[in-house]
Amino acid sequence: MAAPLLEKLSESLGSPEPAVRLMLSILIGYPCALVYRRFFFYQPPTVIHLFHAFSGLALAAFNFGSQIYHSAVCIFVQFLMLRLMGRTVTTVLSSFTFQMVYLLAGYYYTATEEYDIKWTMPHCVLTLKLVGLSFDYYDGGKEMSQLSAEQKKSALSSVPSLLEMCGFSYFYGGFLVGPQFTLRSYQRLVAGELTDCPGKPANSVIPSIKRFAVGFLCLVIFTIFSPYFPDNYFLTDEFEAQPFWYRCVFILLWVKVILYKYVSCWLIAEGICILSGLGYNGVVDGQHQWDACANMKLWVYETTPLFGGTISSFNINTNAWAARNVFKRLKFLGNKMLSHVTTLFFLTIWHGLHSGYFLCFSMEFIIITVERQAQALVKDSPLLTKVANSPLYPLIYVMQQFIHWLFMGYSLLPFCLFTYDKWLKVYSSVYFCGHLFFLLAFLIMPYLRKALVPRRERKETKQE
Known part of the structure; x- marks a missing residue:
């Protein structure tokens, strides 16, 4: 039946x-x-x-x-x-x-x-x-x-x-x-x-309903829009025949929609944990917290212009598990970069054996490395700091968000397409623009630092 x-x-x-x-x-x-x-x-x-x-x-x-x-x-x-x-x-x-x-x-x-x-x-x-x-x-x-x-x-x-x-x-x-x-x-x-009233079930019904409502909204968004952004469209002749700008915008919109599949499941599951009491996280500033099982920082996820911000706000508990049980336990290696690479490799094979997973997480490493260098450059350069704090920032923010979500989608394409023949076809159709963009950024970053950072700040940075 x-x-x-x-x-x-x-x-x-x-x-x-x-x-x-x-x-x-x-x-x-x-x-x-x-x-x-x-x-x-x-x-x-x-x-x-x-x-x-x-x-x-x-x-x-x-x-x-x-x-x-x-x-x-x-x-x-x-x-x-x-x-x-x-x-x-x-x-x-x-x-x-x-x-x-x-x-x-x-x-x-x-x-x-x-x-x-x-x-x-x-x-x-x-x-x-x-x-x-x-x-x-x-x-x-x-x-x-x-x-x-x-x-x-x-x-x-x-x-x-x-x-x-x-x-x-x-x-x-x-x-x-x-x-x-x-x-x-x-x-x-x-x-x-795990309760806000000792000896009794937690007063968590309202926090649970709120989390469920947000998760259900994300599920509705995914259900309505996902038919317009199917994964297999990337492999069609129609997609390849579109102008380059159209292919890039499609990738950007596709990733925003497709990720709601994961966001909705995690938010709804978090609501269950809150309702049972497992989500209780003590008291902060006199307020009871229900985020012990939070797998999404939704506001950060939707508003951050940074790749690192999206990663830190997405699948939080899995990332925290990897940090606690892999990254931090590799301290004996004495090299944060090596620990980071090893942790990403672990997360790669944990997701599966398809080549697309390896490419996705290798792109994550490249992007985060370049982004950290760019953030350090802006911080150390008086000119870039001034521009970042100027009235021009809203325009810069929009440009950042476009780059952020375009290359987030670019990185996730092989994750969703799995096999070599599929992701290679799509990357070829957009001329490997993500790889070229971040390779170029990585190569020119030292020259930008020399041009935009005063010599004294460069010396202090090296000493640190």
């Missing part, structure tokens, strides 16, 4: 049935959170873990059927590693290796040339959770003085039970599309600590 209804609904919405199933499953998280608040908030931890595990498993089965065994296997193996291997570097390395190899094998055996919603999608979220769990358990064996403030919040004092790990892994607010959160945060939720 459900299958024909889903087929009709997907036809009426013009969306694939797996996408409709996924969105319905995310939305079902709201009634799950309400049930938790009404019937399970005061229950013992075992009962709460069972509720979270079975509700998440039901949603997983609804989307992926018998393929949910993949997640079950990885959770069980992770549990055995923690139990049998203890707080050792070997545990961390074994966990990292097993979970990543399992995920990459899944990518390899299920890969197609299209974006498919399959079991590997939630599994990549689960992989970070389980690998992070091994880091947090390892940190729990160190002296508190050896831990950073972040590590102190997430370090585990004991091995979680298998049921607790299942509740954490399958929690309906984060299993399908994120956000990332630590087991320690989940434990605080189960203990009833």
